[in-house]
Amino acid sequence: MTTLAVWKFASCDGCQLSLLDCEDELLAVAGRVRIAHFLEASRAVLPGPYDVSLVEGSITTPADAERIHAIRDASRVLITLGACATAGGIQALRNSADVAEYASAVYARPDYLDTLATSTPIAAHVDVDYELHGCPIDKGQLLETITALLAGRKPNLPAHSVCFDCKRRNNVCVVVARGEPCLGPVTRAGCGAICPAFGRGCFGCFGPAETPNGPAEADLLRAAGMSEDDIRRLYRTFTVSAFAEVAGDAS
């Protein structure tokens, strides 16, 4: 039986929780794969190697920078989960700041910390077979990827804009009909356009789409009343490092 391991790096646990969140499908998943390492679900741990490893979180410490190599070596297929693992996450805000200054502001004893100056995606350290984007990931994409691997086929993980999915589900465009700021045109699809479906603009948690046009998007955001600072902050949330180029073009 296919063995599955779930690994955590710097993250909030929300993405691996998406696996437990597959309530209706969880028994079917458990029937098809042997969960060999998933500390959030079970203390029982089986030794590697593993057929599939799901990796959550970003690399932020020297120890984690070592550990990810051991996981890669023990995994046939390695899939990263979420904005932290695929783009460095919110914690990548440190990449353009002084981590020592941050640490001294937050911790009473920063000398206890052993942290890197940057938060980097898993793919910056080891080869990654598939990336599931989002904060959190989409449960449907996780199941799609697992079922695809079980069937020996390629998972359907589109890289086009969120707008494709908005229109496919008949959402009314919040930019055109309401003048709301929305990152949908430059953001990778996969969430099913969930935020616009509830009448709010996309905040870009899946990171950039395949060919984002930063300057054109900046014009949209300005027309929606955003200042340059607002625009910078909008991009610097969940996938700050992945959007750096798009946002940089904007300013």
Added chain:
Amino acid sequence: MTSADPPRLIGTDGLGALFTVLRERGYTVVGPTARDGAVVLAELASAEQLPSGWSAGTEAGRYRLRRREDGAVFAHCAGPVSAKTFVHPPRARLWSADRAPDGTVTTTGPEAPAKRFAFVGVHPCDVAALGVLDRVLAGGEHPDPIYTARRDGTFVVVAECTEPAATCFCTSMGTGPGATSGFDLALTELLDGEHRFLARSGSPAGAEVLAALPSRQAGEGDLAAASAAVRDAAAAITRHMPDEPLPALMAATRESPHWADVASRCLTCGNCTMVCPTCFCVTTEDVTDLTGGHAEHLRRWDSCFGLDFSYVHGGAVRTSTASRYRQWISHKLGTWQDQFGMSGCVGCGRCIAWCPAGIDITREAAALAASRGEPSGGAEP
């Protein structure tokens, strides 16, 4: 009553009766309704849901619902949903396969539609778009069974356009604002004096439905008012395509420096193709379930603005934004003629209004026309 019979007049109560009559005949009524800040096409239970008192103010990249005092029902234009959504759905199952415990595999074909649609209150540009889809999806050697199963037997109640939006250019494409063909019943909304509709049938089925509605004879004044309303609508249209053969224009401007200019504004987000009532391109994907015993082959709307759309062995053919925009407009206005003997554009203006960046097909065509003779810029792959 046949299509040659004189037009009739129906009152606003006639719309309620129309819904009842269509539902009695087994139709699922699809019509305009105000939702989430726009007039969209949706399945409607009653005439109460029609967008009475709403019209749309549009501009490039902008759409706003506007309240109106006169209670007009069909004063909407260029909403984001067209009839395409119903006859060529965004997602459809082409086939599915199941494997039994003994290993035998059974397959089933496309899911059959459970509904027969009556489109009520669509405008002439949308009826023209259905004609385009008929040609593309059903008029060739291999009719698309998903389309034909939904399109065959539809009933079309066109509402002649009396309130064109600023993004409309149907007069350039010869599709409106009056209705000439492709409908079962045509309504012209009259707001001078009593709120009423001039109704004429365009088919035996339309005549039969019209005969079942409460109606009265239309007078000379009503006929004149209807003609004037449509004439005024035509005069109110401000956007135009260049007045020249568009396929030749597209062929002559393949290397225009203007493509780079469009590319600087285009988000490649795909909204234009998704809202276009004739853009029909799809992709397919396979899904399986966790047991491995069930597989489905699905079809989804795709867009030539996506990178994967032109993916062939080794990579995508159209990687630049310029090449993707050029592909879209060249097909829409140019090569569609070679392929299907008609224009792919019906002048509804949706791509103009619903482009977040406000890219305007009429202005781009005009700019391309003006760029002839300029040094070649071309679109890199």
